[in-house]
Amino acid sequence: MKRTKKAFTLIEIIVVSAISAVFITTVVMLLINFRKGYSKSEYSGILMQESALLIARIRTDLNNAVDKQIYSSENQLVFNAYNNTKGIVEPIVYSLEKTSQGHIITRKEGNEKARTIVKNNVASLTWQTKLDVYDTKPIPVKRLSIDFDILLEAPNVAEKNFRLKTSIFPARLNKQIN
Amino acid sequence: MNNKNGISLIEIIVATGLLAAVLAPVFLIFSSGNRNMEMTEAEFRAHNCAIEIMEQIISIPYKHIKSGSYTSSEVKNGLSFANSPILYKISENYDSELKIEDIKDSGKSIFKKIIVKISYQPTKNSAIKRSFTLKTMVANETN
Numbered sequence: 379m380k381r382t383k384k385a386f387t388l389i390e391i392i393v394v395s396a397i398s399a400v401f402i403t404t405v406v407m408l409l410i411n412f413r414k415g416y417s418k419s420e421y422s423g424i425l426m427q428e429s430a431l432l433i434a435r436i437r438t439d440l441n442n443a444v445d446k447q448i449y450s451s452e453n454q455l456v457f458n459a460y461n462n463t464k465g466i467v468e469p470i471v472y473s474l475e476k477t478s479q480g481h482i483i484t485r486k487e488g489n490e491k492a493r494t495i496v497k498n499n500v501a502s503l504t505w506q507t508k509l510d511v512y513d514t515k516p517i518p519v520k521r522l523s524i525d526f527d528i529l530l531e532a533p534n535v536a537e538k539n540f541r542l543k544t545s546i547f548p549a550r551l552n553k554q555i556n
Numbered sequence: 557m558n559n560k561n562g563i564s565l566i567e568i569i570v571a572t573g574l575l576a577a578v579l580a581p582v583f584l585i586f587s588s589g590n591r592n593m594e595m596t597e598a599e600f601r602a603h604n605c606a607i608e609i610m611e612q613i614i615s616i617p618y619k620h621i622k623s624g625s626y627t628s629s630e631v632k633n634g635l636s637f638a639n640s641p642i643l644y645k646i647s648e649n650y651d652s653e654l655k656i657e658d659i660k661d662s663g664k665s666i667f668k669k670i671i672v673k674i675s676y677q678p679t680k681n682s683a684i685k686r687s688f689t690l691k692t693m694v695a696n697e698t699n
């Protein structure tokens with residue numbers, strides 16, 4: 379019997395659809411993974427930016443701090459700093475506040491209105507002022523530092539959070555006390 | 557005898573293979589965005605670590621800062637150049653190198669140049685290491 383090849387055989391069509399099914403599944407899975415990864419990395423970028431901004435802000439303020447009394451409590455960080463534009467010493471207050479959407483961090487300088495620095499994403503935050511004295515020769519060295527432990531969490535993407543543990547050593551204040 | 561009226565199975569398999577080979581790099585480009593974010597985060601942490609070490613050195617009295625080159629373990633110990641221990645937080649996981657140089661004017665040390673180099677892993681599974689360098693100067697304010 380002679381077969382003229384004018385059309386696909388059933389076997390051929392089955393094989394082709396199997397191959398294309400495998401191929402399409404792979405492509406779709408890749409796309410889904412990409413979308414997931416994108417939203418995750420987008421949020422981790424935002425959270426990283428926010429914590430970097432907060433730390434940089436506090437670091438700059440502490441560089442202008444004039445009084446070695448840095449008061450830190452569970453939800454407030456208060457110190458006196460020199461204001462370059464006004465030419466006076468003003469208290470700077472950072473506070474952790476609870477809102478209906480989540481925790482926020484605000485900054486208040488002197489009599490100005492408190493401004494929000496980190497919005498809603500704060501899961502937990504500790505700031506602790508420390509004064510270490512090292513019994514070195516010939517004179518003991520004192521070191522003032524503020525320990526930070528910040529955990530930021532995206533509102534919807536629960537598995538993605540950003541934790542930053544760091545310490546700030548205000549250089550000018552440390553020069554003063556030594 | 558084969559009169560070519562349709563596409564043969566071999567042709568389809570070859571075509572699919574070619575298509576996959578072409579599309580693979582395209583999808584790799586998509587996933588690189590994620591990796592870049594990871595790299596940015598690693599660099600941010602290394603930067604923070606460098607600032608942490610630097611701030612501590614700047615904080616101590618000028619005459620306590622000793623010039624020289626120091627390895628990671630010496631930096632962690634701190635006694636050899638700062639006369640007091642260096643406090644570590646995130647810095648613990650990083651390899652650091654520290655160089656302190658004197659800048660002299662007529663035999664007197666007027667500045668100290670501080671160079672902190674942090675080695676870090678850009679992504680979790682990468683074999684290569686990157687480094688981050690931060691430099692600053694401390695002035696001798698005692699005279």
